Amino acid sequence: MPTDSATPNKPRKLVVTGGAGYVGSVCAARLLEAGHEVTVVDDLSTGHADAVPEGARFVEGNAAEVAPTLLAEGFDGVLHFAAKSLVGESMQDPSLYWHGNVLTSLQLLDAMRAHGTPRLVFSSTAATYGEPETSPIPETAPTRPTNTYGATKLAIDHAISSYARAHGLAAVSLRYFNVAGAYGRFGERHATETHLIPLVLQVATGDRAQVQIYGDDYPTDDGTAVRDYIHVADLADAHLLALEHTRAGEHQIYNLGNGTGFSVRQVIEACRTVTGHPIPAVVSQRRAGDPAVLVAASEQARERLGWKPERTDLAGIVEDAWRFTQQRAANPA
Numbered sequence: 051m052p053t054d055s056a057t058p059n060k061p062r063k064l065v066v067t068g069g070a071g072y073v074g075s076v077c078a079a080r081l082l083e084a085g086h087e088v089t090v091v092d093d094l095s096t097g098h099a100d101a102v103p104e105g106a107r108f109v110e111g112n113a114a115e116v117a118p119t120l121l122a123e124g125f126d127g128v129l130h131f132a133a134k135s136l137v138g139e140s141m142q143d144p145s146l147y148w149h150g151n152v153l154t155s156l157q158l159l160d161a162m163r164a165h166g167t168p169r170l171v172f173s174s175t176a177a178t179y180g181e182p183e184t185s186p187i188p189e190t191a192p193t194r195p196t197n198t199y200g201a202t203k204l205a206i207d208h209a210i211s212s213y214a215r216a217h218g219l220a221a222v223s224l225r226y227f228n229v230a231g232a233y234g235r236f237g238e239r240h241a242t243e244t245h246l247i248p249l250v251l252q253v254a255t256g257d258r259a260q261v262q263i264y265g266d267d268y269p270t271d272d273g274t275a276v277r278d279y280i281h282v283a284d285l286a287d288a289h290l291l292a293l294e295h296t297r298a299g300e301h302q303i304y305n306l307g308n309g310t311g312f313s314v315r316q317v318i319e320a321c322r323t324v325t326g327h328p329i330p331a332v333v334s335q336r337r338a339g340d341p342a343v344l345v346a347a348s349e350q351a352r353e354r355l356g357w358k359p360e361r362t363d364l365a366g367i368v369e370d371a372w373r374f375t376q377q378r379a380a381n382p383a
Contacts, residue, residue: 061085062293065120065167067113067158068131069106070097072240073173076233077129077286079103084290089125091116092132101236114157121161127169127296128162129289130155133203136242137177140198151202152209159213169296170210171289174223176278176305176346178204181339186278186347189225189305196339211301220296224288224351226306227344231281231367237374238282246317247279247368251375254327261329263314265336270343274314278307278345281361281370291355304355307346308362316364324368 064081068074069090074097081088088106091113102108109116113132121128133151134140140147155172162170177200178193195201213219230247232238238248252258266273288306295302312320315331322329351357361367 061087062126063087063124064293065089065091065117065125065128066106066131067091067128068097068133068173070094070099070101070108071131072236072238073229073282073285074129074131075101075103075236076282077131077289078106079233079236080283080286080290081129082106089120091120096241098239103236112154114154114161117158117161118164121165121167124165125167127171127293128158128167129171129173129293130158131173133173135199136244137197137199138244140202144198147198147202151199152205155206156209159209159219162219163213163217168298169220169293170222171292171296172206172210172221172223173289174207174225174303175200175203176225176227176344178207178225181341182344185343186307186345187305188347189303189350207301207303214299214301218298219301220298221301222292222296223301223303224285224292224306225303225346226280226285227278227346228280229282229285230279231283231361231370232374233283233286233370235374235377236282237371237378239378246277246314247321247371248375250318250321250329251325251372253329254321254325254372255375255379259330261318261331263318263331263333264340266333267336268342270313272313272315275340276311276313276343276345278311279317279364279367280306280308280359281367284308284359284361288351288355288357291357295355302354304351305346305348306351306357307348308359309348310362311343311345312364317368320364320368321372324365324372
């Protein structure tokens with residue numbers, strides 16, 4: 051692999067795996083706006099063909115199967131979003147995650163090495179830390195994932211480090227918790243929804259009768275769990291900055307957060323305010339293994355990448371998500 055990175059801010063020829071999914075589609079759109087040439091690779095198992103941004107080339111298929119032929123064309127880098135990401139499913143069917151996440155990523159890394167693709171930005175997760183000892187969580191926190199999903203992402207991070215040291219790969223992994231909001235026509239629409247904001251908005255649209263609050267006896271201000279929510283456009287911008295800060299032979303890892311956390315009750319109240327819907331909420335027992343507070347420290351990304359989240363207001367995040375939800379309801383195709 052080449053021993054140094056290309057000139058910063060130079061338009062590049064890039065592959066975005068999982069670019070028909072939620073985060074990947076927003077990142078692909080932002081890359082195109084920045085003047086890069088983008089090829090989206092997605093098998094559409096969870097993504098949507100109409101989420102591929104205009105101006106991007108689309109190759110349908112599994113990243114591991116497509117990469118050996120596609121990367122032979124010569125690319126400046128890969129942004130790797132393609133992954134299985136349901137925590138519960140990962141515990142019930144671990145094979146799906148070890149093969150779908152780890153094996154796919156290893157095959158992608160081998161294809162990058164074979165064709166001299168010099169840089170990689172990997173969409174990792176703060177689930178690699180498991181239940182943290184402190185919050186906000188720094189990059190130096192012990193990595194002790196409590197589920198198969200987090201374990202597979204950590205394994206990929208270890209593999210990337212090995213390839214960087216041995217083969218000169220320039221790589222950055224970005225770890226974050228809850229992504230939310232929308233960017234124009236690109237937003238969150240999962241067949242199996244597990245994220246709080248879209249679940250609450252489903253009550254406002256009439257697709258769900260009520261929202262569950264899992265535990266109201268946590269040691270937090272209002273008794274409900276606190277989580278870090280980062281706007282999807284801010285997250286995409288971090289990936290673009292990471293692309294410009296890769297260094298040959300190094301694997302950098304950064305946590306991304308919005309600088310604060312919001313409780314479950316705060317999220318529900320923000321959704322009530324934005325939608326004008328009462329949104330009934332029912333308290334049930336805590337879920338096993340749910341920590342009281344999960345917030346990522348992002349000082350390193352701010353200092354070294356020059357990243358600063360611009361959309362940190364909870365109401366604004368919900369407004370973007372609600373606007374997208376209404377647009378999808380009006381134009382479901």
